[in-house]
Amino acid sequence: MxxxxxxxxxxxxxxxxxxxxxxxxxxxxxxxxxxxxxxxxxxxxxxxxxxxxxxxxxxxxxxxxxxxxxxxxxxxxxxxxxxxxxxxxxxxxxxxxxxxxxxxxxxxxxxxxxxxxxxxxxxxxxxxxxxxxxxxxxxxxxxxxxxxxxxxxxxxxxxxxxxxxxxxxxxxxxxxxxxxxxxxxxxxxxxxxxxxxxxxxxxxxxxxxxxxxxxxxxxxxxxxxxxxxxxxxxxxxxxxxxxxxxxxxxxxxxxxxxxxxxxxxxxxxxxxxxxxxxxxxxxxxxxxGLEGCERWMPVVVQAEDGAVHTLPGDELYPEDLDVTGQSHKIYSINKTIDTLVQEGGHLHRLLHINGLPTFFINLQPKFNHVNPLILDLSRNAETKSKL
CATH class of the missing domain: 3.90.79.10 (Nucleoside Triphosphate Pyrophosphohydrolase)
Known part of the structure; x- marks a missing residue:
């Protein structure tokens, strides 16, 4: 080790x-x-x-x-x-x-x-x-x-x-x-x-x-x-x-x-x-199995009325990220959650909308992996996706 x-x-x-x-x-x-x-x-x-x-x-x-x-x-x-x-x-x-x-x-x-x-x-x-x-x-x-x-x-x-x-x-x-x-x-x-x-x-x-x-x-x-x-x-x-x-x-x-x-x-x-x-x-x-994978550290960005859980590739993900956490930096943006949803852009994030966790992802996954998929089985098994 x-x-x-x-x-x-x-x-x-x-x-x-x-x-x-x-x-x-x-x-x-x-x-x-x-x-x-x-x-x-x-x-x-x-x-x-x-x-x-x-x-x-x-x-x-x-x-x-x-x-x-x-x-x-x-x-x-x-x-x-x-x-x-x-x-x-x-x-x-x-x-x-x-x-x-x-x-x-x-x-x-x-x-x-x-x-x-x-x-x-x-x-x-x-x-x-x-x-x-x-x-x-x-x-x-x-x-x-x-x-x-x-x-x-x-x-x-x-x-x-x-x-x-x-x-x-x-x-x-x-x-x-x-x-x-x-x-x-x-x-x-x-x-x-x-x-x-x-x-x-x-x-x-x-x-x-x-x-x-x-x-x-x-x-x-x-x-x-x-x-x-x-x-x-x-x-x-x-x-x-x-x-x-x-x-x-x-x-x-x-x-x-x-x-x-x-x-x-x-x-x-x-x-x-x-x-x-x-x-x-x-x-x-x-x-x-032999393709590889990314190393991800989630980063919370504080919006005006809630938190945005971002992952690498998201446009809100910090470019100056300190993975050691020693800087204790707090990331924030002067926008509401609703505004961020409407703006779009490069998305790789988790938001809570009306109290429910929802992924917003429009990035192509690397190493032949797949993005999250959310199924709403209560609606005739139709597929809902935020990809």
Missing amino acids: NSTLQYWREAATLILAAGVQHGNIIPKLASQMSLNNERRKNTFDYEVLLLKRSQKSGFMPNAFVFPGGAVDASDFSNDWIKVFERHTNKPNFGLGVVRQPSSTRSPMFVTDRRKFGSLIPGDVAFRICAIRETFEESGILLVVPDSDEADTNQNLINAYEQDGEEMAKWRVEVYNNPQNFIHMCKELRCVPNIWALYEWGNWLTPKFSKSPQGRRFDTAFYIACLQKKPVTVDDQKEMVSFNWWTPQEAIDEYKTQATWIPPPQFYDLSRLCNFTGIHDLHRFSHNR
Whole structure:
């Protein structure tokens, strides 16, 4: 891991989508899920896992987020060389080489980890982190037998399901000491299924306050598609509950203010609305996996009567942006929200119109990605877009 970072920690997050033709849930949530099913829209044939953070959490308390967390030194441990020994002679352990020029690629991906004593490429270590954190927070384990070839894991996959009691013990041990994730893989003769994870995005936490203790993360976002929903159990520590929602259901929950979903998750859930089928989503993620991604830090610009959440490319996005946040500069514009909506221009922003979050985007996405799409399923499934 990069021990020289001063303003943020490296982290990894996993967007986990699963087909709904099958699946199971723990009994204590059966009645709740049955109620949700009555309201469920049938457009999507998959759901996405969102976990609710504890209200005691020091980072985004009570927020519904994708599983993930900060990188641990063990994710870059050279002990992984033995676990991945059948793949270490391939570029990025069989992941391949991203086509994005290194000059435009996020520092977290292009940093040479050998200068920190690690032989584990960042593209590998961040996926290990996302898989480990998903296991800790939800009990879902994405590993494959160590005898598998990398190219056999390019289709829709299933989570690892073995003796529940044994896996529960390993989950506690990994939570208490991430180094035990390596020991678990060695004992079970398995490897983290890094090949099932596809690069999706990279978000940088803004500076929320002048407090030097404010947590900031440089987070790699990955996506993985499962054939069916695995057994899911929250950890009752960092995560106090979970929901498998279709992308539209999650967005509807956010719009009714029943849940809080942070902007990066809301943005990416809206991106997922472009794909109503799990196979289409998987195909897109697989085909785009080596294209690369942009590194985005949201910036709030204060208008006269509200806030504009801007992203790179928006004409209000600051050209003199201080990503470190040390200047504590406040960005503002002497215009109303309505005026900004009418003026148009280069748009890559999130506004709250009549209390509802709405994207205004007219930029072409880079690296063969897609822009957010908002579906209004209450109007005969017609598509509404702000693209």
